[in-house]
């Protein structure tokens with residue numbers, strides 16, 4: 001028996017090694033089939049002027065979606081949207097502010113603010129007419145973070161009041177916690193939980209320096225969008241909040257005209273806080289007249305069924321947003337925001353991964369979903385809708401690999417795996433990058449909280465481990481300054497008409513970057529163990545779900 005079991009162990013080991021070698025060979029064969037010119041060809045189509053910037057709800061976006069569905073079908077990918085189609089219809093509510101006003105009444109008199117100069121207001125998604133009058137209470141950053149023993153509302157009564165709060169969250173928070181607590185939805189939710197009826201967001205000098213008011217105004221007049229539930233109600237809206245706005249620096253000074261604590265002291269102490277909030281001695285009236293339009297826009301979803309009967313009920317989701325910001329005022333007469341990098345390229349990368357893996361034999365063990373989402377630019381709506389109402393069982397989503405605006409302006413030398421460190425995806429991301437000769441760099445700009453600003457975060461919020469590869473700033477060509485080119489894009493071309501196909505796009509880097517994404521998804525698909533959050537991880541604990 002002993003000898004026999006030793007023999008069977010040897011056989012089992014040999015089989016294991018053979019299987020690993022076979023998997024390596026299958027992966028190598030897949031990587032060899034990645035074609036940068038194919039990716040580039042899809043970018044040329046998706047970023048063409050004919051598609052008019054692929055804005056959510058426009059003909060240009062619908063054409064892009066139809067094209068992507070066609071490409072998936074040609075590659076042999078099965079439809080996985082609604083009713084056997086490639087499309088998942090995302091019902092949307094569009095709200096446009098027709099008229100908005102704010103006034104402050106205090107011992108020093110009545111001040112009437114000027115819209116856009118003094119405040120930015122979005123419409124009320126629930127009511128055509130909304131109006132609220134209440135005393136204003138300053139509540140620091142408006143943050144309650146129990147784990148960090150921080151509460152701006154401690155000892156403060158804001159029931160029936162309008163809360164004024166600094167935007168963002170304390171800089172000394174770990175960056176992920178900061179990003180979570182800084183989000184407007186979380187701030188609003190927290191205010192509502194404390195009984196507030198209105199919300200005024202104040203900008204810190206630091207924030208004004210980073211994004212001047214004038215730049216915010218560029219987005220102020222467009223409608224806001226929310227996805228809607230089957231009963232028609234919009235997601236992420238708090239009915240008890242009857243008014244809200246962001247105030248400019250000038251309006252914030254007015255709000256503090258009779259404050260017991262000077263504004264300069266507030267700014268100086270904010271970072272050392274929390275310090276007790278206080279009533280500002282002002283009663284504010286906020287009113288909004290809004291128009292509503294119901295519309296919809298499709299996500300595109302394709303499926304490559306897994307080859308392993310035990311794992312095929314578990315899904316790795318590749319995602320990329322297909323929408324961009326459409327046609328709007330631009331410099332030099334060009335008004336079409338082609339979004340070649342943002343995110344025609346990311347979409348084309350995911351299409352290429354789909355095309356290559358569809359042709360692989362045997363197919364990956366887990367099933368793969370290829371998801372192209374709408375309305376990312378409107379606040380991650382398409383991905384949030386999919387993650388909330390997936391076309392496969394929610395508990396079967398194993399991981400998300402997102403691709404958004406991969407900048408290959410120069411020959412890339414590294415990649416950043418945003419969010420990987422939170423889960424067991426970290427090791428896989430590292431070896432996937434290494435397998436194509438790219439080193440893994442830490443997040444070069446943690447203050448930008450990239451991980452919570454693209455579609456992967458919609459999955460994270462449902463408890464699904466996620467990662468987004470982005471090319472780093474290290475150039476493989478000593479003659480090209482990667483950091484300079486990267487920052488130049490952000491300053492000159494990001495969300496501008498000039499993000500088009502005339503920008504440099506390094507073909508060899510496209511190939512390597514696409515391969516890194518393919519290798520990563522493949523590694524997740526082949527592993528018996530589904531990705532898991534690291535023990536004690538902030539996202540894992542905050543958004544815990546029952547294991548698949």
Ligand SMILES: [Zn+2]
Nearest residue numbers: 324342377495
């Ligand atoms: Zn964008």
